Amino acid sequence: VELQDKVVKIIETIARSPGPFTSDESLFDSGVLDSFALPELVAALEQAFSIRIPDSDLNADTFESVSKISSYIQRQS
Amino acid sequence: MSFLSNIAAYVPSRIVGNAELEQMLGTEAERIKQTSGIEERRFAAQDETVVEMAVAAGRKSLSAGEGPAVEMLIVASGSANRRFPGPAASIARALNLGSIPAIDLPMPSAGAVFGIALASGLTPSYRQILVIAAEKMSQVVSEQGTHPNVAVLFGDGAGACIVSRDRGVARIVDVLISSDGTFAEALQLGFTGPMTMDGRTVIMQASRKIPETMLLLLARNQVPLDSVSAFVLHQANQNLINQVAHALGMPLERFVSNIERYGNTSSASVLIALAEWECAVGFKPHTDVVMAAFGAGLHWGSILLRGTEPSD
Numbered sequence: 001v002e003l004q005d006k007v008v009k010i011i012e013t014i015a016r017s018p019g020p021f022t023s024d025e026s027l028f029d030s031g032v033l034d035s036f037a038l039p040e041l042v043a044a045l046e047q048a049f050s051i052r053i054p055d056s057d058l059n060a061d062t063f064e065s066v067s068k069i070s071s072y073i074q075r076q077s
Numbered sequence: 078m079s080f081l082s083n084i085a086a087y088v089p090s091r092i093v094g095n096a097e098l099e100q101m102l103g104t105e106a107e108r109i110k111q112t113s114g115i116e117e118r119r120f121a122a123q124d125e126t127v128v129e130m131a132v133a134a135g136r137k138s139l140s141a142g143e144g145p146a147v148e149m150l151i152v153a154s155g156s157a158n159r160r161f162p163g164p165a166a167s168i169a170r171a172l173n174l175g176s177i178p179a180i181d182l183p184m185p186s187a188g189a190v191f192g193i194a195l196a197s198g199l200t201p202s203y204r205q206i207l208v209i210a211a212e213k214m215s216q217v218v219s220e221q222g223t224h225p226n227v228a229v230l231f232g233d234g235a236g237a238c239i240v241s242r243d244r245g246v247a248r249i250v251d252v253l254i255s256s257d258g259t260f261a262e263a264l265q266l267g268f269t270g271p272m273t274m275d276g277r278t279v280i281m282q283a284s285r286k287i288p289e290t291m292l293l294l295l296a297r298n299q300v301p302l303d304s305v306s307a308f309v310l311h312q313a314n315q316n317l318i319n320q321v322a323h324a325l326g327m328p329l330e331r332f333v334s335n336i337e338r339y340g341n342t343s344s345a346s347v348l349i350a351l352a353e354w355e356c357a358v359g360f361k362p363h364t365d366v367v368m369a370a371f372g373a374g375l376h377w378g379s380i381l382l383r384g385t386e387p388s389d
Contacts, residue, residue, distance in 0.1 A: 035280045
């Protein structure tokens with residue numbers, strides 16, 4: 001939950017529209033993020049969690065929702 | 078060592094504004110501008126082909142200066158109108174280039190950068206190589222279809238240049254080209270069916286790979302990023318150009334952009350942009366310019382150019 005909260009906070013700083021959004025909801029279908037927010041999101045996640053997201057993981061599915069992002073970060077950390 | 082010269086462009090005369098596309102595709106004109114930076118693009122006439130646009134750009138290039146005969150032709154296009162032969166041989170014939178080797182690169186977006194990179198490696202054997210990139214994306218969109226949000230991005234046009242062993246307005250200092258098939262399905266056009274693009278994946282990949290290729294290229298040539306006077310990128314989307322400028326920490330003013338007027342002309346875009354930039358600003362002696370492109374494949378790459386002295 002702590003990790004999810006941190007992810008939500010990061011998304012809120014980048015969000016195109018304020019939400020609210022649930023953890024399983026698509027951040028794109030709901031209009032919270034658009035495609036061009038993604039590079040910004042990736043950079044913010046890398047910085048916040050001190051990780052390097054490899055090119056092979058830069059695909060739409062990984063960053064679809066808060067829960068997917070959190071699971072991914074958990075696997076990386 | 079090789080040089081770049083005779084940079085030329087051709088765009089069709091028909092201007093298609095966002096309002097016209099809104100009527101055709103239902104995507105709001107203002108939304109097109111907001112999501113891509115595009116206000117208008119050029120569409121070729123129904124009977125105007127990739128070959129004809131390539132020949133128009135090639136003629137301009139060949140007439141732009143004196144020099145030894147062209148010994149090879151390389152043509153990039155992702156929108157040629159048949160499976161084989163590709164357009165290169167027809168273009169060579171129309172330009173009266175005789176029986177020189179005419180090579181097709183069936184590569185959209187990054188095709189011109191790959192063409193110039195390959196040509197620069199071949200100049201020891203072929204003194205002057207004409208490189209052309211030509212696209213009729215409007216035909217792809219109208220005949221095979223794609224999502225309206227993707228369809229609105231594209232325009233038609235062609236660009237050309239000569240890669241020479243001896244002389245040019247800029248020396249090709251170094252080239253760096255790369256490919257990765259991991260995301261081959263993220264942007265594709267089959268023989269039938271619509272062009273598909275997983276825009277989010279493409280944007281993430283491009284936003285990382287374009288800055289990386291340029292930084293690697295500059296680093297291995299000991300060129301400080303800040304000393305690059307102009308960045309000429311594939312004109313895919315203004316938001317992507319903005320992202321790259323931001324990632325590099327460079328002022329947006331150094332990034333050549335004409336996407337507002339021409340849309341994304343795929344492989345042709347970087348040469349059209351370079352041709353316009355050369356007319357407006359031009360190479361200065363010893364000043365560095367970086368070209369870069371990214372596209373379906375994934376293929377991406379960059380080229381470091383350095384302005385020559387007039388006597389070079």
